[in-house]
Amino acid sequence: MGWVVIATERRRRPKSAQASVIARVQAAFVVLLLGICCVLPAAAETTTEQSASILIFPKVIVDGSRDTVIQISNTNNSMVHAACFYVNAAPICLGAGDCLAGTCTGSCEPSWAEVDFAVVLTKQQPTHWSASNGRNPDLFAQPCNFNPPNYDCDAAGLLSFPGRVPPVNSIPFVGELKCIEVDASGAPVSGNHLKGEATIISTDGDASKYNAVGLLGEPFSNNGDNILCLGGGMSDECPTGAEYEGCADDLILNHFAEGADSLLFGPTSRVDTELTIVPCREDFEHQLPIPFNVQFLAFNEFEQQFSTSRQMNCWDSLFLGDIGSIFKLLTAQTRFVETHFRTSNLSNTGIVAVAEEYHQLNDQTTRAAFNVAERGTRATTDLIFLPEGP
Numbered sequence: 001m002g003w004v005v006i007a008t009e010r011r012r013r014p015k016s017a018q019a020s021v022i023a024r025v026q027a028a029f030v031v032l033l034l035g036i037c038c039v040l041p042a043a044a045e046t047t048t049e050q051s052a053s054i055l056i057f058p059k060v061i062v063d064g065s066r067d068t069v070i071q072i073s074n075t076n077n078s079m080v081h082a083a084c085f086y087v088n089a090a091p092i093c094l095g096a097g098d099c100l101a102g103t104c105t106g107s108c109e110p111s112w113a114e115v116d117f118a119v120v121l122t123k124q125q126p127t128h129w130s131a132s133n134g135r136n137p138d139l140f141a142q143p144c145n146f147n148p149p150n151y152d153c154d155a156a157g158l159l160s161f162p163g164r165v166p167p168v169n170s171i172p173f174v175g176e177l178k179c180i181e182v183d184a185s186g187a188p189v190s191g192n193h194l195k196g197e198a199t200i201i202s203t204d205g206d207a208s209k210y211n212a213v214g215l216l217g218e219p220f221s222n223n224g225d226n227i228l229c230l231g232g233g234m235s236d237e238c239p240t241g242a243e244y245e246g247c248a249d250d251l252i253l254n255h256f257a258e259g260a261d262s263l264l265f266g267p268t269s270r271v272d273t274e275l276t277i278v279p280c281r282e283d284f285e286h287q288l289p290i291p292f293n294v295q296f297l298a299f300n301e302f303e304q305q306f307s308t309s310r311q312m313n314c315w316d317s318l319f320l321g322d323i324g325s326i327f328k329l330l331t332a333q334t335r336f337v338e339t340h341f342r343t344s345n346l347s348n349t350g351i352v353a354v355a356e357e358y359h360q361l362n363d364q365t366t367r368a369a370f371n372v373a374e375r376g377t378r379a380t381t382d383l384i385f386l387p388e389g390p
Contacts, residue, residue: 052214053215056176058213063100073121074126079121079123081119082179082181084116088110114284114287115166179194188243190243192216192217206367208367210370230246231247232381246378247352251342256337259330262361272360273320273355274356277315285388292351294341294344298340
């Protein structure tokens with residue numbers, strides 16, 4: 001918005017006339033502010049700062065050179081339970097050889113293997129684990145203090161342990177993690193007590209961190225069944241309406257054009273951005289992949305528009321230059337680009353995303369992960385199907 005300059009004559013006006021001018025200016029200023037407020041975009045209902053009922057970690061990597069440390073905290077003053085699900089999208093070779101090494105003689109297909117586990121957190125308790133190793137029970141748990149009583153004790157008289165977390169089901173692992181707040185019986189609840197972070201650590205000591213994307217639970221409409229309703233209204237699957245806030249309608253990424261030089265390292269460097277996208281809709285019961293089409297609209301620094309689209313399937317992590325040439329410096333013609341993206345109207349899901357910048361100078365690479373901005377809420381419902389019973 002540009003500045004508004006009001007010019008006035010220098011000759012003196014009567015006091016009443018001055019008051020009238022001031023009143024008109026004040027009224028115009030109020031109208032201007034109201035107009036600005038009216039055109040502001042609606043904020044998304046997802047969160048990376050508040051505690052929530054569903055946590056989504058879009059990018060979990062374990063590939064021998066990088067590992068991911070997961071942190072989850074309970075912000076409540078009583079015990080909280082969570083049901084968590086890893087989904088592995090690493091390709092497997094339907095033949096001889098290895099997909100990642102490029103030696104597969106057959107086709108390479110994502111495994112879509114799912115691993116689930118439970119986490120129990122006492123009041124205000126944080127916990128963490130590495131995706132490669134998980135976490136084993138603490139054999140040296142501290143004894144309870146019964147004076148005054150400690151209500152976080154188990155039957156053996158020890159402080160309760162958050163529970164065993166299995167390692168990812170195979171290495172390499174490239175995929176996501178979702179954690180859903182549940183009660184002691186395993187039924188989903190809208191408590192909004194979970195907060196999370198993920199740190200991707202390289203063997204060379206480099207680390208990049210992002211916050212888990214949280215979906216807030218609706219406290220009065222969650223019926224506790226195995227179908228979670230994200231946004232939207234009532235339907236056969238969602239007889240009580242939305243049980244959680246919906247995913248964002250529009251995602252916004254501010255980034256370097258692919259191949260642009262880094263302001264920090266100078267003209268001999270380059271910056272590339274990797275975008276990881278996962279669907280909000282998930283079928284953990286049948287372990288079926290969710291296909292979706294993502295539409296991209298990019299603006300360079302001169303506000304010139306470029307567009308492209310990409311078909312994706314359940315989980316995808318791509319450098320922007322591999323999504324389309326519109327993100328490359330040769331096409332964008334400016335160092336910085338703002339990209340808006342969303343799923344097409346024919347896709348049956350919203351999306352969540354994180355980005356990671358690779359700053360390269362000679363043979364050195366540093367990385368920085370960050371959350372993508374979000375705006376608005378999808379009008380339609382996304383569903384998460386949990387496994388039914390043991």
